[in-house]
Amino acid sequence: MLSNILQLLYNAADLVVVGRFAKNGLYAQGAVGSTAALINLLVNLFMGLSVGANVQAARERGAGLHEELSRTVHTAMLLSVVGGVLLVFVGVFGAKKILTLMGSPEAIIDQAALYLRIYFLGIVGFFFYNMLSGVLRGLGDSASALVFLLVAAALNVILDLVFVAGFGMGVSGVALATIIAQGISAVFCFIKLMRMGEHFDLNRASLKLDKAVASRIIQIGIPSGITQA
Secondary structure (H helix, E strand, O other): OHHHHHHHHHHHHHHHHHHHHOOOHHHHHHHHHOOHHHHHHHHHHHHHHHHHHHHHHHHHHHOOOHHHHHHHHHHHHHHHHHHHHHHHHHHHHHHHHHHHHOOOOHHHHHHHHHHHHHHHHOHHHHHHHHHHHHHHHHOOOHHHHHHHHHHHHHHHHHHHHHHHHHOOOOHHHHHHHHHHHHHHHHHHHHHHHHOOOOOOOOOHHHOOOOHHHHHHHHHHHHHHHHHHO
16 A cells, blocks of 8 residues: 555655746646646556566465466566556657647646656556566565665655756656656566575576466456556
């Protein structure tokens, strides 16, 4: 629950900082705020999808199926990358159209689209974190994923202030701060998994998309993701 709240607070922190420090604060705040519904939708969708990896990893760890667990971890990583890349194209090229469909005002739509495009450029890190944190929880380590997210959330606020108050970047600054912070939380999760060799072997040679494993993750994750979204 706390992880979900923290991820939603990324956008809230961006909103506060641009409203207070950006030169065109009112318009910048409106632009960031107009993306909140879509971003909250994505956060809840990805949190739900991570349940699929969580359940699969927990079951295999509990049964002592190390080889199967290794396939699950590698498949979850590839799924997050592939899904993230697909969303990059949707977000970068469709940001303005999505905002138009949502009824965003003309006065702020260009800045809102800029924020969304930058946000979607870093969506792989966001997806990667959620999927790997699901795996970590499935392995019995809920604390690490939460700590990594706490660090990233704090870093997001600091970078927001540096980019907006310090460099005067406005909407682009808070969006950049968010994707950097999200990317760092994903890297932390990856490093943690690399150090859990007693459960599975994480290596480049095993980085393959197992169709059966991917199907099980999706079958569990999609209903959960849609429900939360």
